[in-house]
Amino acid sequence: MSNLLELPAYARSLGIMVQGDDAGMPVLTVDFGPMVEGRPQHFHGGATAGLLETAGYAALRTALLAAGRDPQLKPINITVQYLATGKSKPTFAIGRITRLGRRNANVAVEAWQDDRARPIATAVMNILMV
Amino acid sequence: MQPAMTTPPARFDAREASKWFFRHGHTGWLGLRFTDQGDNWVELELPWREDLLGDRSRPVLASGPIISLMDMASGMAIWQASGSFNPVATLDLRVDYQRPARERASVRGRVECYRRTRSAAFVRGIAHDGDPDDPVAHVAGVFMTIGADPRQENPALQGGGGDE
Numbered sequence: 001m002s003n004l005l006e007l008p009a010y011a012r013s014l015g016i017m018v019q020g021d022d023a024g025m026p027v028l029t030v031d032f033g034p035m036v037e038g039r040p041q042h043f044h045g046g047a048t049a050g051l052l053e054t055a056g057y058a059a060l061r062t063a064l065l066a067a068g069r070d071p072q073l074k075p076i077n078i079t080v081q082y083l084a085t086g087k088s089k090p091t092f093a094i095g096r097i098t099r100l101g102r103r104n105a106n107v108a109v110e111a112w113q114d115d116r117a118r119p120i121a122t123a124v125m126n127i128l129m130v
Numbered sequence: 131m132q133p134a135m136t137t138p139p140a141r142f143d144a145r146e147a148s149k150w151f152f153r154h155g156h157t158g159w160l161g162l163r164f165t166d167q168g169d170n171w172v173e174l175e176l177p178w179r180e181d182l183l184g185d186r187s188r189p190v191l192a193s194g195p196i197i198s199l200m201d202m203a204s205g206m207a208i209w210q211a212s213g214s215f216n217p218v219a220t221l222d223l224r225v226d227y228q229r230p231a232r233e234r235a236s237v238r239g240r241v242e243c244y245r246r247t248r249s250a251a252f253v254r255g256i257a258h259d260g261d262p263d264d265p266v267a268h269v270a271g272v273f274m275t276i277g278a279d280p281r282q283e284n285p286a287l288q289g290g291g292g293d294e
Contacts, residue, residue: 009183010192014159037155044156045220046198053194072185075193079224 005061011054014047018058025094026062028055032088043086043120048111051093052123053078056107059095060127067100069129076104076126084120089113091120104128142209144172157202160195170211171242171255174203178236190230191237193267196257197225200269203241204253208273211243211251216275218251223271225257231266235259241269249275 005018005026014036019029030036030051038044057073064070093111109123110116148164151157160182166173176182176191176199184192201220209215231237240262241255251273256265 006186008185008192009181010194013181014194034155035159038157039217044198044201045223046160046195046201047156049197049201049223050192050194053197072187074230075227077224077226078193078197079222080197080220081222082220085219 005058007054007058010050014050016051016054019092022094024062024066025096026055026058027092027094028058029090029092031090032086036086037088039085041088043091045080045082048082048086048091048121049078049080049123051091052080052109052111052121053125055093055111056095056109056123056125057127059097059109060100060105060107063097063100063105064129071129074128074130076128078123078125080121080123082121084118086111086120087113092116098124102129141213142215143167144206144210147206147209147215148174151202151206156198160198162199162202165238166240167210168242170207170244171240172203172206172210173238173240174199174206176237176239178234188230189233191235193225193227196231196237196239196267197223199237199239200225200241200255200257200267201271203239203255204243204269204271204273207241207243207253207255208246208251211246218273218275221250221272221274224269226268228265228267231257231259237266239269251275 016030019027036047095109099106107125110119111121112119144167163175239257245252253271257267258265
């Protein structure tokens with residue numbers, strides 16, 4: 001299912017890839033490199049947010065496809081919590097649909113590096129579906 | 131190296147620092163540009179680029195790079211307000227999207243640091259695509275200061291007016 005997902009140009013350009021899936025939701029990953037670097041040898045907060053957001057949309061798109069829906073998605077808002085610095089190694093992210101309504105969805109996203117139980121950042125997104 | 135960059139500025143200057151910041155890394159890849167600054171605010175521009183699209187149906191900048199723009203403008207607003215370059219880490223950043231950017235439009239992010247404590251800095255700002263009175267997004271964030279400065283070797287980033 002995950003390989004049917006087409007990531008947006010921005011995500012592909014940043015090097016974000018679908019790594020696999022977990023319980024039907026896509027796991028996205030991005031390698032460390034100059035394109036995501038902020039402070040030397042650390043992820044830029046914006047790049048981490050970009051990965052989280054992309055994983056949130058990928059999760060919602062996956063859930064919608066499973067429900068036979070294909071609406072246009074529009075961001076309402078995103079709140080990102082930074083829990084630990086992203087170091088110079090691959091980062092992963094997965095989204096979870098907290099609530100899927102008719103017009104809007106609430107999605108929670110987690111990003112981690114070595115240990116999935118120790119996220120480096122989380123996000124909550126509200127997304128409008130039209 | 132240009133002569134101006136070998137002399138540390140007396141005070142953190144977003145315009146000067148931009149010459150370093152946007153030369154490499156994530157913000158260099160995005161192509162961020164300095165546009166304006168004040169005592170406690172900085173405005174940066176994210177130029178329109180075809181490969182930063184977020185939507186297959188419309189030529190509109192993705193929201194991801196806009197978060198990066200606002201995150202960077204936030205950090206620089208904090209340094210601008212404090213007068214010195216002390217690394218900060220984003221703790222919490224919230225972006226409310228009012229509307230999509232116009233097609234093929236660059237987006238500017240203007241962020242002010244309205245409050246600093248010893249360990250935290252609070253920012254708010256807007257992203258707009260030409261008219262600051264009709265923003266694309268509003269942003270609010272909290273940053274934490276970090277002790278060590280890993281960029282100490284870079285003379286352009288050493289603010290001389292540190293009040294710590």
